Amino acid sequence: MKKVLFISHGHPDMSKGGAEVASWNLYQQLKDEGFDCLYIARTEPGSHGGSTFSVRGEELLFHTSMDDWFTLGTSQLKPLFDDLGQLVKKYAPDIIHIHHYAHMGFEIFCALRQAAPTAKIVFTIHEFMAICMHNGQMVKKGSLKLCKKALPSDCHQCFPQHSPGDFFLRQQYLLDQLNYVDCFVSPSHFLAQRYIEWGIPASKMHVIENVLPETKSIPPRTLAPGEKRTKLAFFGQINPYKGLNILLSALNSLPEAVRSQISLDIHGANLDKQEVSFQKSIQAQLDRLSDCVTLRGAYEAEQLPGLLADCDWVVIPSIWWENSPVVIQEAIAHGRPLIGSNIGGMKEKIENIAGLTFEARSPSSLASTICNAIETDVFDEWQAKLSANETAFQEHVALLNAL
Amino acid sequence: MKKLKSLLRQLIGRSKQQSLTIDIVTPTIDGQCVIGWYFTSEVSSLAIADKEGIEIPGKQIDIERQDVEASTGQSAKGFQLTVKTNKSLSELNLLAKQTNGQIYTIPLTSALVDEHLGPIHSTATGSIAGCFELGVITGKYLFLAGWLIDDRQATEFVISNGRTNIVKTKNQFLRFRRADVAEPFGRNYVDSAGILLLCELSDDATFDSEKPLFVNISLKDGDTSVKVDQIYCDEPPMQSARRILNSWNPLNPHHIQNSDIVAKPLQSLYARQRNVSTQRYDFGVATDNPEVSFVIPLYGRFDFMQYQISHFERAGYAQNCEIIYVVDDPKIAAKTLRLAQKLSRMFKQSFSVLVLGENVGFGPANNIGVRHAKADKLILMNSDVLPSSADWFERMLTPLNDETTGIVGARLLFEDRAIQHDGMAPMTISEYPGLLFNDHPYKGWPEKLSPHASTLSECALVTAACWAVKKADFISLGGFDPIYVLGDFEDSDLCLKMLKNGKKNYICRDAVLFHLERQSQNLVDEGKWKHSVTIINAITYNKRWKAELEKIRESEEVA
Numbered sequence: 001m002k003k004v005l006f007i008s009h010g011h012p013d014m015s016k017g018g019a020e021v022a023s024w025n026l027y028q029q030l031k032d033e034g035f036d037c038l039y040i041a042r043t044e045p046g047s048h049g050g051s052t053f054s055v056r057g058e059e060l061l062f063h064t065s066m067d068d069w070f071t072l073g074t075s076q077l078k079p080l081f082d083d084l085g086q087l088v089k090k091y092a093p094d095i096i097h098i099h100h101y102a103h104m105g106f107e108i109f110c111a112l113r114q115a116a117p118t119a120k121i122v123f124t125i126h127e128f129m130a131i132c133m134h135n136g137q138m139v140k141k142g143s144l145k146l147c148k149k150a151l152p153s154d155c156h157q158c159f160p161q162h163s164p165g166d167f168f169l170r171q172q173y174l175l176d177q178l179n180y181v182d183c184f185v186s187p188s189h190f191l192a193q194r195y196i197e198w199g200i201p202a203s204k205m206h207v208i209e210n211v212l213p214e215t216k217s218i219p220p221r222t223l224a225p226g227e228k229r230t231k232l233a234f235f236g237q238i239n240p241y242k243g244l245n246i247l248l249s250a251l252n253s254l255p256e257a258v259r260s261q262i263s264l265d266i267h268g269a270n271l272d273k274q275e276v277s278f279q280k281s282i283q284a285q286l287d288r289l290s291d292c293v294t295l296r297g298a299y300e301a302e303q304l305p306g307l308l309a310d311c312d313w314v315v316i317p318s319i320w321w322e323n324s325p326v327v328i329q330e331a332i333a334h335g336r337p338l339i340g341s342n343i344g345g346m347k348e349k350i351e352n353i354a355g356l357t358f359e360a361r362s363p364s365s366l367a368s369t370i371c372n373a374i375e376t377d378v379f380d381e382w383q384a385k386l387s388a389n390e391t392a393f394q395e396h397v398a399l400l401n402a403l
Numbered sequence: 404m405k406k407l408k409s410l411l412r413q414l415i416g417r418s419k420q421q422s423l424t425i426d427i428v429t430p431t432i433d434g435q436c437v438i439g440w441y442f443t444s445e446v447s448s449l450a451i452a453d454k455e456g457i458e459i460p461g462k463q464i465d466i467e468r469q470d471v472e473a474s475t476g477q478s479a480k481g482f483q484l485t486v487k488t489n490k491s492l493s494e495l496n497l498l499a500k501q502t503n504g505q506i507y508t509i510p511l512t513s514a515l516v517d518e519h520l521g522p523i524h525s526t527a528t529g530s531i532a533g534c535f536e537l538g539v540i541t542g543k544y545l546f547l548a549g550w551l552i553d554d555r556q557a558t559e560f561v562i563s564n565g566r567t568n569i570v571k572t573k574n575q576f577l578r579f580r581r582a583d584v585a586e587p588f589g590r591n592y593v594d595s596a597g598i599l600l601l602c603e604l605s606d607d608a609t610f611d612s613e614k615p616l617f618v619n620i621s622l623k624d625g626d627t628s629v630k631v632d633q634i635y636c637d638e639p640p641m642q643s644a645r646r647i648l649n650s651w652n653p654l655n656p657h658h659i660q661n662s663d664i665v666a667k668p669l670q671s672l673y674a675r676q677r678n679v680s681t682q683r684y685d686f687g688v689a690t691d692n693p694e695v696s697f698v699i700p701l702y703g704r705f706d707f708m709q710y711q712i713s714h715f716e717r718a719g720y721a722q723n724c725e726i727i728y729v730v731d732d733p734k735i736a737a738k739t740l741r742l743a744q745k746l747s748r749m750f751k752q753s754f755s756v757l758v759l760g761e762n763v764g765f766g767p768a769n770n771i772g773v774r775h776a777k778a779d780k781l782i783l784m785n786s787d788v789l790p791s792s793a794d795w796f797e798r799m800l801t802p803l804n805d806e807t808t809g810i811v812g813a814r815l816l817f818e819d820r821a822i823q824h825d826g827m828a829p830m831t832i833s834e835y836p837g838l839l840f841n842d843h844p845y846k847g848w849p850e851k852l853s854p855h856a857s858t859l860s861e862c863a864l865v866t867a868a869c870w871a872v873k874k875a876d877f878i879s880l881g882g883f884d885p886i887y888v889l890g891d892f893e894d895s896d897l898c899l900k901m902l903k904n905g906k907k908n909y910i911c912r913d914a915v916l917f918h919l920e921r922q923s924q925n926l927v928d929e930g931k932w933k934h935s936v937t938i939i940n941a942i943t944y945n946k947r948w949k950a951e952l953e954k955i956r957e958s959e960e961v962a
Contacts, residue, residue: 165919
């Protein structure tokens with residue numbers, strides 16, 4: 001069995017982002033399959049005795065940081081090239097499975113290649129940060145218009161302090177560093193295509209969905225006589241890109257007959273960390289919808305099955321592209337169809353597969369989709385079609401074995 | 404025609420979007436005063452703010468600007484905006500609210516400061532009023548600027564340090580209009596009050612910084628002694644260059660004819676620094692016998708080195724090359740060396756960093772780099788050039804194997820693949836009759852619309868942003884001539900020397916590199932003085948090459 005070293009930019013115990021959870025799930029399942037694995041998760045600097053590593057159970061924590069968000073680089077080369085380098089040499093992995101570079105630095109590819117000249121470096125791309133400096137949203141600052149491509153002159157409009165030429169150099173530099181990678185994994189065709197257009201060779205790109213822990217489908221909620229499929233749920237961060245405001249506007253515009261039946265549970269946190277104007281506008285919408293919307297706050301992974309069991313439809317109204325949001329795979333695995341924006345990763349993972357899509361950013365389109373979705377025959381049709389992705393793990397294994 | 408206009412705009416320092424012009428910024432007792440004008444159709448209001456964007460309350464006085472309206476045909480308004488602040492100019496921006504709602508931010512820089520502004524006062528004792536506000540000592544010259552109410556009578560000037568005359572008797576001067584002097588003294592003197600005076604210092608001249616200098620003038624009505632208000636010497640050259648050029652107006656043909664008066668001190672300012680200290684640092688394992696030496700000056704933006712080394716590492720063709728970065732900017736030396744350490748930790752590509760003790764300008768920096776180069780073949784490259792692929796390298800070097808080849812240039816593209824350089828050609832500009840400038844035909848065009856095939860062709864003038872040239876040829880012609888101040892024309896000058904020497908220059912249009920022009924140079928404050936430098940250089944260039952340039956122009960018109 002091959003030795004696989006995992007590098008994650010966070011430990012899921014401390015940070016529950018999609019990339020952390022996806023790398024963790026794959027790590028656990030590869031271990032179960034008999035692979036010799038080592039999981040290294042980055043965390044804040046400041047460890048016992050100033051050591052670069054500390055131990056958390058079977059996993060390692062890697063204490064380092066990055067300081068240049070333009071070239072996604074770090075001035076701290078010792079943790080990467082000396083400390084991680086020596087550890088990698090000792091462990092001598094056959095495969096290095098990188099799930100992110102954030103907070104460690106884009107130099108990590110070069111450092112790992114130096115430490116393990118013959119190992120295969122696999123990089124799973126979870127977002128668009130390398131392409132788009134606007135946190136990888138591929139949405140313009142201010143106007144929030146969608147970007148299909150990162151043109152240097154457009155990037156300069158978002159970040160006037162960097163010239164178009166600077167953005168061109170940034171792209172070339174990042175592509176140079178990604179040249180150390182032997183094989184790219186993307187959980188969606190959409191993200192894969194964006195990176196290929198940006199400059200990653202198509203021959204190195206593999207589309208494989210993230211793996212989930214084994215999950216049992218939950219039967220649909222039992223309806224009272226005459227009741228419709230009117231219980232909606234929203235899972236995710238509350239920020240301008242997740243489109244909660246679109247969903248709330250849609251609810252507000254529903255015909256009274258529908259509105260009186262609808263309920264929405266919002267399972268998400270961090271509204272308090274957003275800009276005041278955004279908080280105010282969400283709060284104003286929530287006040288108008290107090291009859292049908294409940295803000296339920298953050299949740300733990302263990303609670304998810306119960307929360308999903310209580311709802312009929314999961315709504316994902318993001319105004320940005322998304323990649324392969326873990327909530328989609330989780331909803332499908334638990335037997336809940338989705339209503340999602342008709343762009344990017346949501347369109348790819350939902351349309352004709354797991355539910356209904358609506359015109360992204362359009363509350364009226366979402367409202368009419370909801371009116372349609374609450375009909376029991378519509379729900380039943382999509383609920384019956386749901387099938388969890390059971391091949392993803394085997395595809396991952398096959399890829400690693402083929403390297 | 405469009406191309407000409409855009410070049411002209413660059414030359415006179417106005418971008419095409421500019422709806423507002425700052426004429427003067429002047430310090431007041433307790434703040435700053437900005438004077439200028441704007442097009443009323445484009446700008447609705449003005450404010451001064453700090454770098455955080457916090458507006459500083461100020462007082463705005465509107466000024467009629469019929470002169471602007473007459474020359475532009477657009478409705479314009481002048482302004483005088485005064486703010487009380489203890490912040491320095493570099494901490495302030497002028498915010499122009501556009502009629503379309505956008506806010507246009509213009510940094511205020513000391514380049515905009517008019518040295519002569521402020522109440523004029525006479526420092527003369529004797530028959531007439533006058534003042535030399537400024538004296539700059541550069542090498543063997545003393546340059547003076549001021550005004551005299553002498554009815555243009557003064558023709559001979561003796562400069563005294565209190566004891567003896569310190570200049571040779573032959574001196575040059577230029578008289579011109581000083582509107583600020585005309586106000587208090589009356590219209591009659593408008594055309595003649597201003598004076599620029601250039602004197603050559605006597606070999607035994609001595610100064611005592613504590614003691615003032617006096618300009619002694621003999622006139623019909625008696626002698627006058629005029630004190631020099633401020634003497635500047637041993638300042639950073641750029642600062643002295645600004646002072647010297649401040650009163651010289653390149654748009655005035657009379658000033659153009661008398662350009663020597665500023666050109667001589669300016670050129671001596673830069674020429675005298677040729678013996679700067681250099682410290683070489685080598686990174687990585689260098690090859691003993693490199694096949695090619697790259698020379699790449701760095702000024703301001705040292706981060707370009709990271710992008711280039713990353714490219715060389717990936718592309719691989721430079722493994723057996725020597726790459727010399729010449730740090731022509733002491734301010735960035737420490738940071739450049741730190742970055743070099745990092746890059747040598749990351750990459751196998753070897754390279755060297757040559758740190759110069761002071762800023763010497765593009766040409767001299769290259770010359771010093773070439774002196775350190777070990778290989779027979781050179782690639783001279785700007786730091787904001789990034790090759791588009793690996794094949795350019797052999798394509799540009801191969802022609803050097805022919806003994807008759809002088810310089811080989813490349814096709815250069817902007818980041819959007821628009822042409823940046825496809826060969827240069829001489830051109831005229833209507834504002835400067837009789838002078839030929841370097842044009843970059845097809846600049847901004849898509850590659851496919853270039854009339855030139857993507858092959859190697861003869862081309863008289865190619866930009867030094869990317870050159871392949873034999874080291875022996877470069878050195879035998881003396882390298883880049885430092886007479887061109889701050890980097891202008893020295894590349895075309897060397898191209899012409901190469902032709903004169905019987906060699907042929909080429910452009911290799913199938914060697915394509917990106918050139919993010921104006922990235923590495925834009926840290927020099929643009930402004931009136933920089934424009935004057937360009938014109939001074941153009942005059943030097945034309946005095947030397949006018950006939951050859953006309954021939955090139957004719958042959959291109961025929962082609």
